[in-house]
Amino acid sequence: MTARRVQVVIIGAGPAGLTLGRLLERAGVEAVILERRSPDYVLGRIRAGVLEQGTADLLEGAGVGDRMRAEGLIHDGIEIGFDGETRRIDFDALIGRHVIVYGQTEVTRDLMAARAESGAETVYEAADVSIAGFDTVRPIVRYRKDGVAHEITCDFIAGCDGFHGVSRASVPPSALRTFERIYPFGWLGVLVDRPPVAEELIYAHHERGFALCSMRSPRRSRYYVQVPAEEKADAWSDDRFWDELRARLDPVTAEKLATGPSIEKSIAPLRSFVAEPLRFGRLFLAGDAAHIVPPTGAKGLNLAMADVRALAPALIEFYDDRSEAGIDAYSAKALSRIWKAERFSWWMTSLLHVFPETGDFGRRIQRAEFDYLSGSRAAQESLAENYTGLP
Ligand code: FAS
Ligand code: PHB
Secondary structure, three states: OEEEEOOEEEEOOOHHHHHHHHHHHHOOOOEEEEOOOOHHHHHHOOOOOEEOHHHHHHHHHOOOOHHHHHHOEEEOEEEEEEOOEEEEEEHHHHHOOOEEEOOHHHHHHHHHHHHHHHOOOEEOOOEEEEEEOOOOOOOEEEEEEOOEEEEEEOOEEEEOOOOOOOOHHHOOHHHOEEEEEEEEEEEEEEEEOOOOOOOOOEEEEOOOOOEEEEEEEOOEEEEEEEEEOOOOHHHOOHHHHHHHHHHHOOHHHHHHOOOOOEEEEEEEEEEEEEEEOOEEOOEEEOHHHOEEOOHHHOOHHHHHHHHHHHHHHHHHHHHHHOOOHHHHHHHHHHHHHHHHHHHHHHHHHHHHOOOHHHHHHHHHHHHHHHHHHHHOHHHHHHHHHHHOOOO
């Protein structure tokens, strides 16, 4: 057993953990990241594709924005379709803001490269991570690496280990309140090396189900179709996927669709979830460890980054000014923004997906929501400010 002491232990080397590590490192705060998977495994997960301006600014400020600035695609709007009708939501004309299309995989790759270059420590394939004493001023994190047991004493633990991580699971249930809505469907996603079908993202509602046309670059596209929650990806051949996607798009777009062999195919379940509070003594939760949103509003990754944008200065303030004001305020500050993103993601999901159980009345309400959105600048401005990111 080895034993040592560091200021902060970050559990999880996803976007939240890596970004927090980067911000702390640049402020001179010593943080070790423990990640249970290998770097290749983490990079192999295909997830988010859209960055809010606030996320892009955070990455630029952390000195990891060069490739994003060179390769990211600036998008001034999205298209929303409803039973073959389409309406462009022009973020720039409405509120003078935009988003950047740059995959989470690339964000993670840039953060990993920066950490490797600086020499800051990340322990990959850290097994059996456990945490203790986070209700004291000397929390302890234990893990095994290549069969050797290790123990780290620290001042703070940042639980950035995602929805299935050890951090939230280590909190006594009586200290935690959770809020959850599980949707009766998932997203079957396909990655393909073909040019995107359109310049911008298309979110389409169709009586057969929701579809999304997204992208990763001018040569690589990302598509999704709503499927029942119990569906299995291997039940879907490429041909079956392309036929279903075409059936859900307006005829002009369907005609333009460039299809090809999928290079990745997976199903993501959809849920809304929030854990409250986000602080337990010297343990803080950030990112998917604290909340989950359905990907409809492109909020998951951005919300994780917003948590880190609040947690990093709080921890830095503790070391610089010996002040606990920031860490005392973190949970309430982060939760205020989290719930607004949960609301927007729920609203976009409710508008665009088929919910069999809501029947004809539910479909009429969805149609009325789309018609209101199509005809109201105020409604479009509301969608634009939520999609491009609230302050
Ligand atoms: P992450 O889950 O990314 O990272 C947590 C890390 O902790 C992982 O690397 C994990 O291996 C590690 N870990 C877990 N338990 C551990 C333990 N016990 N010890 C050590 N390490 C541990 N968001 C969008 O905006 N758009 C999308 O299209 C989208 N699609 C998604 C599809 C899927 C299948 C999933 C699961 C999520 C998707 N998301 C999407 C949301 C996603 O992007 C998350 O919001 C984002 O990854 C959150 O980042 P982190 O909080 O860092 O959590
Ligand atoms: C993606 O490109 O993976 C993507 C884009 C927007 C979303 C969800 C996923 O809302």
